Each structure stands twice: as C-alpha cells, then as structure tokens.
Amino acid sequence: MFPNIVLSVACLFNFARGLSQEQTNGVSLWGTLELPTFPAFLTSNPLPEGYPWGNKTAKYSNPYKEAPDTGITRYYQFTLSRGQLAPDGYLKNMILVNSQFPGPLIEANWGDYIEVEITNNIFNPEEGTSLHWHGLLQTATPWYDGVPSVQQCPVAPGATFKYRFKADLYGTSWYHSHYSAQYTGGLLGPMVIYGPTQYHYDIDLGPVFLTDYFHKDYFEIVKDIESTNQTKWLQYSDNNLINGKMKYNCSNANDEQPCVDDAPLAQFRFQKGKTHRLRLINAGAAGQQFFSIDDHEMTVIANDYVPLEPYTTTTVFLGVGQRTDVVVRATGNANQSYWMRSNISTICNLPLQPLAMAEIHYEEADSTKHPTTQSWPYTDDGQCANDDLSLTTPYYAITPDPNPAITFEVLVDEVINATGHLEWRMNHQAFHGDYNSPLLLLAQEKNQTYDPEWNVVQPGENGTVRLIINNNSTISHPMHLHGHNMYILHDGDGYWDGHSITNPQNPQRRDTQMLRPGGYIVAQYDADNPGGLYMNILERPNDLTSMKIPNIIQETCRAWDIYSAHNVVDQIDSGLKQ
Numbered sequence: 001m002f003p004n005i006v007l008s009v010a011c012l013f014n015f016a017r018g019l020s021q022e023q024t025n026g027v028s029l030w031g032t033l034e035l036p037t038f039p040a041f042l043t044s045n046p047l048p049e050g051y052p053w054g055n056k057t058a059k060y061s062n063p064y065k066e067a068p069d070t071g072i073t074r075y076y077q078f079t080l081s082r083g084q085l086a087p088d089g090y091l092k093n094m095i096l097v098n099s100q101f102p103g104p105l106i107e108a109n110w111g112d113y114i115e116v117e118i119t120n121n122i123f124n125p126e127e128g129t130s131l132h133w134h135g136l137l138q139t140a141t142p143w144y145d146g147v148p149s150v151q152q153c154p155v156a157p158g159a160t161f162k163y164r165f166k167a168d169l170y171g172t173s174w175y176h177s178h179y180s181a182q183y184t185g186g187l188l189g190p191m192v193i194y195g196p197t198q199y200h201y202d203i204d205l206g207p208v209f210l211t212d213y214f215h216k217d218y219f220e221i222v223k224d225i226e227s228t229n230q231t232k233w234l235q236y237s238d239n240n241l242i243n244g245k246m247k248y249n250c251s252n253a254n255d256e257q258p259c260v261d262d263a264p265l266a267q268f269r270f271q272k273g274k275t276h277r278l279r280l281i282n283a284g285a286a287g288q289q290f291f292s293i294d295d296h297e298m299t300v301i302a303n304d305y306v307p308l309e310p311y312t313t314t315t316v317f318l319g320v321g322q323r324t325d326v327v328v329r330a331t332g333n334a335n336q337s338y339w340m341r342s343n344i345s346t347i348c349n350l351p352l353q354p355l356a357m358a359e360i361h362y363e364e365a366d367s368t369k370h371p372t373t374q375s376w377p378y379t380d381d382g383q384c385a386n387d388d389l390s391l392t393t394p395y396y397a398i399t400p401d402p403n404p405a406i407t408f409e410v411l412v413d414e415v416i417n418a419t420g421h422l423e424w425r426m427n428h429q430a431f432h433g434d435y436n437s438p439l440l441l442l443a444q445e446k447n448q449t450y451d452p453e454w455n456v457v458q459p460g461e462n463g464t465v466r467l468i469i470n471n472n473s474t475i476s477h478p479m480h481l482h483g484h485n486m487y488i489l490h491d492g493d494g495y496w497d498g499h500s501i502t503n504p505q506n507p508q509r510r511d512t513q514m515l516r517p518g519g520y521i522v523a524q525y526d527a528d529n530p531g532g533l534y535m536n537i538l539e540r541p542n543d544l545t546s547m548k549i550p551n552i553i554q555e556t557c558r559a560w561d562i563y564s565a566h567n568v569v570d571q572i573d574s575g576l577k578q
C-alpha cells in the first residue's frame with residue numbers, strides 16, 4: 001500500500017543511511033528543520049485595518065460573541081487509511097491521515113469557515129470513523145462536532161463525509177478520530193486558528209505534538225481493557241513522542257517486528273535574541289506531560305483557546321487534550337544546541353519510556369550533533385492535576401453568574417460489573433452509544449426519552465449550568481466539554497466545600513481540565529449554544545427542533561445502516577474516545 005514507506009527489513013536496518021522521514025512519519029515535514037515557520041495570519045483574503053479580523057483585539061473583543069465573519073472558506077481533503085510507519089524506529093501498523101503521522105495541518109484565520117472532506121479508506125480490516133475538531137464551539141453547526149452516536153453516525157468504509165464549520169475561536173488545537181480509541185492508532189493532526197495576540201513574538205514555530213505512544217494496535221488495547229482478565233487492564237505506553245519522533249531501545253520489543261534503535265529525533269531552529277512561539281498539544285491517550293526546554297524559561301500566553309495574562313515558568317503541565325502556547329526568548333549561545341523534553345508522569349501513568357526528547361539548534365550550531373545540556377529540576381507531586389488555578393487569568397475578563405440557574409452533581413467512578421468487566425460510570429451509569437441512532441437526530445425529532453446507557457443530562461432551557469464533578473476513583477481523567485469553554489471555578493482533593501471559588505471575577509476558562517484522583521472540579525458554562533449535545537448534556541432542546549440539520553447527516557446514517565446490516569461492527573467499548 002505504501003511502497004516508499006513499507007521497505008524491506010534489510011533497508012530498515014541500514015544504519016549507514018538511517019531511517020528516512022518517509023519511513024518514520026510518511027509524507028510529512030513534522031519534526032524536521034525543513035518545516036517552514038508559521039505566519040501571524042493567512043493573507044490570501046481581505047485585510048480590513050490590516051488584519052483578517054479587522055479591529056478586534058484579545059483584550060477588548062468577546063471571543064464568544066464577537067467572532068468575525070471573513071467570508072473565506074479553507075478547504076481540505078483527507079483520506080484516512082492504514083499504513084506502516086516507524087516513528088520511533090519500531091515498524092507498526094497505523095491509521096493515517098493523507099499517509100502521514102501526525103496528520104496534516106489545518107490552518108485558518110479567526111472567522112473563516114473550514115471545510116474538510118474525509119474519505120474512509122480504512123480497510124483490512126474495515127472500520128467506521130469520524131473526526132472531531134477539539135475545542136471549537138460549533139455554534140449553529142452541532143451536527144459537525146464529529147462524535148459518532150451523539151451527533152452523527154460513523155462514516156462507513158468507502159464513504160465520504162464533508163464537515164463544514166466556523167473557526168469561531170482562535171489559538172491552538174487538534175483534530176482526531178472520535179471513533180472508539182482510533183486516534184491512538186494515528187488518526188490525528190494539529191489545528192492553528194490565527195487571531196489577535198496580546199504578547200509580541202518574532203517567530204511562530206508552530207505545533208509541538210506530545211503523544212504517549214503504544215506499539216500494540218489500538219483495538220488490541222481496547223480488547224484487553226474490555227476483557228474480564230484483570231491482568232490485561234493496565235496498559236503500558238512504549239514510548240513518548242515529540243512531533244511524532246523519538247528513539248526506542250529495540251531490545252525491549254520482545255517480538256519479531258523490524259526495529260532500529262537510532263531513529264531520528266524532532267528538530268527545531270532558534271534564532272539568537274528572537275522570541276519563538278511554540279504551540280504545545282498533548283494529543284496522547286493517557287500520558288500527563290511535563291514539558292521544558294533546557295536553560296530557557298517559557299512565557300505562557302494561552303491555555304486551550306483562551307489567551308492568558310502572561311506568566312513565566314520553566315515547566316508546563318499538560319493533561320490529555322490540553323494545549324498551552326508559550327513564547328521562548330532565545331537567550332542561549334548561537335553555536336549551541338539544547339534539549340527539549342517532555343516527561344510523562346510515572347506516578348499518574350504507566351510509561352515504559354516516559355522521556356521524550358527533541359533538539360533545538362541555534363543558527364550556528366551543528367545540527368548533526370546531539371545537545372549535551374542538563375534539564376531543569378521539576379517535581380511530579382502525584383496530584384495528577386493541573387497547576388494551581390490562581391496562576392492562570394484569562395486576558396479577556398468575564399465574570400460568571402454567581403447564581404447559576406441549575407446545578408448538576410456528577411460522580412465519576414470505576415466498578416467491576418456483574419459480568420466481571422471494568423466500567424467507567426457517571427452517576428452510576430456506564431455510557432454505551434448507539435452508532436445507528438445518534439442522539440442529535442432523536443432530540444431534533446422532539447424525543448425526550450433516552451435509553452439510560454446514553455447518559456443524557458437535560459438542563460432544559462436554563463441559561464447557566466454548574467457542574468460539580470467528583471472523582472470516586474484512584475485514576476485521574478481529563479474532563480473535556482464540547483461546545484464551550486468552561487469556567488473552572490475550583491478544584492481540589494476530596495469534596496468541594498460549597499463556596500470556595502478561585503478568582504470569582506475572572507476565573508480560568510478552558511475546554512479541558514484534569515480531574516484528580518479522589519478530587520473534584522467545579523465548572524460552569526453559559527448555555528448559549530443551541531442544539532448542543534456536549535458531554536451528553538442536551539442544551540436548549542426547543543431551539544434544536546427549529547434548526548435544519550443538513551441532509552448529509554441522515555444520508556451518512558442510511559449508509560451506516562446498510563453497512564452495519566451486512567457486517568459485524570465490533571463495538572466492544574463505549575463507542576467513542578475523549
């Protein structure tokens with residue numbers, strides 16, 4: 001299928017030549033010095049007052065109510081298919097976007113529309129699929145959020161599907177499959193939405209993907225976790241990658257797969273005296289990352305799609321799905337190279353190789369030689385939680401309603417059910433989606449009765465919703481709310497005291513927050529996104545009934561009905577990931 005990538009074992013073990021970029025990452029420039037830098041914004045469009053977004057600013061423009069309408073659409077075509085790559089030197093089967101890992105960049109200006117046509121060429125074996133655009137609000141387009149069994153049916157093998165949505169926020173994010181745990185097999189890529197900035201920088205080096213990495217096929221991992229054999233429930237990641245690259249000690253492989261120890265590392269270029277923007281993305285399955293650059297401090301300027309009051313640090317923590325934008329001044333020697341590092345928590349996760357490393361070369365440094373620098377000290381305190389909420393203050397201030405219209409308490413726990421399977425539950429109910437009957441279509445038909453295993457929460461027409469999420473398990477979890485940036489009012493160990501709020505006039509906002517083991521999160525959001533089904537909270541259902549859902553949603557379900565009527569769909573998990 002990929003003659004330039006799937007080479008002979010002899011070629012894979014040609015140390016004199018090493019592994020090529022095609023062999024490790026496919027038709028991609030991620031992790032190479034040939035990757036171009038990124039612009040302040042795209043210019044193939046009108047520039048009123050010199051910017052695509054006109055006179056809107058990070059300080060004075062409400063990002064949720066004042067998104068511009070540029071009249072521009074950015075078009076992308078993705079083919080999803082199987083292939084073999086060796087990102088860390090170990091050759092494995094993957095599922096790829098346009099034959100590359102990580103997948104190709106989606107970029108747009110704030111206020112543009114993005115149109116992505118995907119073709120499902122995942123065969124041998126066949127699988128359905130879908131793509132989710134992490135963190136975008138999908139205002140007025142909830143049907144393109146990309147969650148099978150919630151907003152759409154899976155895209156059947158051989159079929160195409162066209163997503164169209166507005167770049168309604170700006171900053172850094174990623175797209176990924178939301179079908180089972182498919183993205184763990186490689187179906188993911190970065191998104192950059194250019195918008196106003198509150199902090200000057202000279203060079204945008206673009207996305208820095210941080211991913212825990214498993215050599216085992218994703219579906220084999222799912223089968224082990226969903227089995228009744230408790231010895232298989234704990235799954236250890238084999239490696240940790242930066243922009244799809246890292247070395248691996250092949251003596252640890254314990255199988256006959258082709259493997260090369262000295263796989264190439266990701267490389268970046270710094271210019272002395274210049275400031276560089278790095279767009280950090282934790283696109284892993286479970287690993288909580290501690291990111292740093294030897295001998296360089298970082299200025300944090302954004303979390304998820306939310307610009308922040310800048311602050312300085314030497315280590316950035318990212319839970320799965322979270323993004324942090326940093327600016328780094330190149331204060332090092334012009335002829336030296338420095339290590340970039342990301343460590344997976346060895347207390348909260350199960351990494352066999354927790355450390356990912358990449359090389360930063362200054363303009364006069366020898367890029368053929370590895371750096372020799374020493375790491376910053378950092379502490380993994382085992383809290384499995386984000387940094388203290390007091391550190392992060394949104395640049396655009398919003399005060400949430402102190403008296404929300406409705407409050408829901410959500411208990412997260414893990415139990416072994418009557419058949420001996422491990423279940424994750426919310427309020428004592430495990431979720432299991434119906435691929436053939438997405439909740440959005442049922443709600444649009446004024447269906448107000450849902451199967452308990454769909455876990456639908458109905459706040460009605462209430463304008464503000466508060467969530468008190470308690471974790472009754474010993475494992476942390478990233479809580480990601482689709483369609484909104486949550487106000488994160490408080491978090492901690494045990495249970496909320498019912499009144500403490502961090503920075504009540506302008507609390508942290510983001511779309512993903514870590515829920516610590518045995519702890520809680522108090523989150524709140526404004527229910528201003530009609531028709532949304534986010535975290536299976538049915539938002540403003542009366543508005544949904546008057547919205548016209550595009551025909552492609554029903555057509556995709558008809559195609560999936562035909563496919564699933566003649567083929568066994570091996571849905572052994574909840575049906576979705578993240």
